Amino acid sequence: MLHMYLPIAGNSVNVLLILGLGGVVGLLSGIFGVGGGFLMTPLLIMFGIPPTVAAASDSNQIVGASTSGTLAHYRLGNVDIKMGLLLLIGGILGGDIGVHVIKVLRAMGNADFLISITYVIMLGGVGGYMFVESLQSLKGSRGGPSTPTHKTKESAYARMMKSLPFQTNFEKSGVTMSALVPLGLGIFVGILAAIMGVGGGFIMVPVMVYLLRMPMHVVVGTSLFQILFTCINVTIMQAYSNHTVDFVLAVLLLFGSTIGAQFGTKISKKLKADQLKIILASIVLLVMLKMLYGLLSKPDILLSYAGGH
């Protein structure tokens, strides 16, 4: 078995295992427009990579995978750059706020528990809603785009949206709304992502689908575009401040994930919007169950290295 030494992680890994891991997560990234950090980081920790190095190196590889995915989706006309930039600015602002929130939570004690339980509730809520909604939509009109069922609610929501200033037309997404909406939602996702220590793709995707009313395929491409810039920022900051980016690990993951992302995009193109949503919802629910299991089951070793969340 070919092993490779990771100089920053201070451990060696099986090359095929890491390539495979990168491939699977890249595939998910290309299909659903999520960075995959919520899946990759815990798996890397399981393979003996220190938590801080796992998270930072994963950000580095997400840069490659999301570049690959974004370009593929861009060619298909699935990237709304205007919307993506507003979400990105909001996400960066929200990330800064989230870091301060974390500090306050830590000072109050029990921050880790609050983080974990927020994670479980968010994943459960988002995953559950998406699952039920997509299932109803699939049953109702096979293959048609998902339409909101509560007409009165929608019109109230639409009226509120129209009353906000800075109305902007987002051509690629086919929606017109205030620029403040994606900015505000970007801040919201940024705060949650910083608290939970993840990129936020799996929160951003449902936000774009249900709150920004964007078409699912444009959501995937735009989410990847936004994730690309978020992860560039995280990688440089982590490398500069904490020296936790293991380039060797990132390159190994990259080989797998960039190829996986391309295949993912092709699969994504073949799937219908509701099919995409229901599969993503199932994955989100599975991750939630895994998190819940982690909270409820006794670990083999109660002591672990500090670092990360």
Add this chain to the structure above:
Amino acid sequence: MLKKIIIMFGLILLNLNLSHAYAFLHVPKTIEIGTTFNGATLHISGEVPTGDNVIVEILGTDKQEAFKLKGKVWGIFWMTVGHYEIKGLPSLYLVYLPKSLSHLSNDKLKNLNFGFEEVYSRFQIEPEPKDKRFIFNEFLKLKQKEKLYGIVHDSVTYSNITSQKKKYHAEVMLPPKIMPGIYTIKIYKVSPQFKIDGVDTDNFKVKLVGFPAFISKMAFEHSLWYGILAVIIAIMAGVLMSALFKGGGAH
């Protein structure tokens, strides 16, 4: 194969000069962590009086590390309940015992100044926990899982036994998680009455070489450039892969 032959040749040569140069010998003197490093084997050999036994101890330098402890809260949730700094303990602690001493209990080993009980006597933790012993046991489990701590039984072998002396040999397995630095080898000669007759000490070095050394140097000494380059290379990989798939793949 070539590596094995060189090690064997080295051991033979060193054994010829055993009585003159060192009380014991080890090969290699320096462990190099290169691109495909996945742990290493350290060969140790020497001579002792026929009646004596040999214990081999490998120690890393003392290391301060931060840990978090999980505990049960509200009767159902397992969550972090404390953060601790542990110091006074070596980064690596391996003890190799011959078959004839493998039956010794932890307390007996402690009397000889070995084993995990001896390590516990040096265990320092901040803030002071309610149950220091419990945290030490969890610490041991973690380090043993990483193969950085261990007591290996039946791992020192004897040969060429005469009425006066015998040769001993141990193959120490150094784990992939070993960090660069200076490590100490201690060879204890134990009398039939379980008393230490003498201790011989030597060091070996673990160092990064080649690509891992270059990456480590970049990451710590030119961190901003390292981060920027890591991003650029990742983007280029993404662009390259995208270009390769542009024409439409087989799938």
